[in-house]
Amino acid sequence: MMEKTTIIVKTHKNLERIAASYIRDLIPDSEVLVKPNGYAGIILLKVKSVDAQTLKTTLITIPEIEKILFVRKCVEANLDRICEAVRHLARVSLKENEKFAVHTVRRGNHPFTSIDVNIKVGTCIQQETQCKVDLTLPDKIFWIEIIDNKAYISIVSRDIFYRKKTPDKLDNMKYLKKTIIVQMPYLDEIASSKIGVRIGRIVQSYEIPSIIVAPIYRVNAKELMYFLQGIHEGIMSRYKLQLKTYNDRKVSKTRVYLHDLYQLVRNINRDKEGIIITTTKGQPIKEETITKVKSLYMDKKKVYVFIGSREGIPTGLFKFADILLDVAPQITLATDVAVSSIISAILNMLLL
Template identity: 45%
Template sequence: MGKKFIVKTQKGMESVAANYIREALSDAKVWASPLGYSGLVLVESGDETALERIEGIPEVERVIPVVAEVPAVLDEIVKTAELAAPMIGENETFAVKTTRRGKHDFSSIDVNRALGARIQELTKADVDLSWPDKVVQVEIIGDKAYISVVPGEEFRKFTPDKIDARELFRKLTVVQMPYWGDYKACRSFGEKIGRAAQAFEVKELIIAPKEKMDAFELAEFIKGVRIGQESRHQIQREAYPWKVDKVPVSVWDLHQVVRDKKRDKRLLIITDPKGPTLAEVKDRLARDMFYAKEIVVFIGSREGIPRGLFRFADYVVDLAPYMTFATEHGIPAALVSLWEVYEEYLRGREKGE
């Protein structure tokens, strides 16, 4: 009898992955979308290189070697602790994570609690739900439960060694010149800018015309900003484990923003091709951003920021020499660039450089 593997794919790619697995492993028994559950392929093979061969298929997202297959009954699942425990060292941490598909008289939390308690009893290892060394994965598909022991997730979104980019963006205000012209274009560009500002969770988005402009064109732009912000905020609410607030949005004359922020001694940064490159000023800029109470980044639209305001800026920075960014790319390009130099500075501080 061969080893079993649970293979995870993008939804809709199960059959494609299954066909490639059959080609790679001539002896394999392959079930795509078992019991109709998408994103899953069950594989059984006696080939010693099965794991490596399956991982070599681009359509495969994850391969989970099965340690035990038992009926989907809580007591039977808990008994698999005898097989899982030897794979977890006393000085390692672990967590039990269960994905349940189908109807059962127990919940995923019940499995996590009961199996976790038994494994801890056998190994004396500590439970770590955030950054475990080992994960006991329980995949329940209908009336069968498949138990695996895998290393802590290789590609984590949030890990202790990653610096939270929100540390910078929480004190960063974006001053965006509005797009003007055709109503549909105004709304379309507004949506993209609203989505970008919300994505970075900046302190504030200020829509700042440089002079008198058509009220209805501005209204369409602002409507677009609201639509873009709403759509991105909804995604954030569903995807993030923390509460995400909507970015405050206001309208202010561009020149008055400069006057007010300069008077309050905020750090003013203008992105413009006329300035020095980011590489030339990054060390000093990163240090000033670190100590600044608020960072104000000015981004143009169709036209750049008026040259007369350059005198009041602490930095005028060319993000990409000989290139001009499209209006909708201004916020992502500027903020990602600033984050990169800021993170480099923080890493240097940690090392005492």
């Protein structure tokens, strides 16, 4: 009797049955168990042994499928049994000087946690092979899916993860920490608050150290209050989410200031601080502009980025700018999207 290959297929929750339907169409002789023991987001697949690459090539054509795990061992969900199985796999799979990681997903009630499994299995692998753990860029990942009383063990490459941080991604934060947003207020009794919330969420998303709201003349205090309250609300909503999301680093909260635009320009220390004014009358993004932006961030401790609102930045201030920048020629950006568009454009120039 031909041996069967066991595969764990992972999907977004509530898409298991759709994925399973396509699997049955593409691999008619497969045994497909959707939501084993009622657990969402998982399909247990058994197929008559064929080339693994052929199976993978078939399965990756199904967009609902997120991960494909070829099971190398299935054992009782017991730390000692799992460790014993992984020892053998590590001995035949890990080459000298290769680095590894352990990833465990546990479903059901057990006298141990996923972290307990990772630590135990990691120690067993090190004892067996002398290979080192590398959680950032491992050569191989020992992936363990525990479903109630069974543990399914796979070995996968690090490409299975789509990571936010990789060595080829440059550090945005060193540039963002130098950036101060100078925003002319959006004044409207109805829309000021909503626009403020959106701007607040954007500057906090980038963890801009501070945003300076800068009117150019006497303004309606009530409308300005709504705008400032909206910015604070947007910052706080995003900041709370970041605290939950970024467990590996400290999150910086954006500060909000109010300053007359003209007096602000007078107070900027031009020896140590730079000015970028964004305007439809500025220079487009080209090699010369990119060089200027890079030099400015390299030479100055702070860079003030001026952004207009319903009115643009007054042309009388243009002569004080180190760079006049037009990030989207022939397009007038809406106030609530201008900040994100401008910050993204500047970062892209700096990282080129």
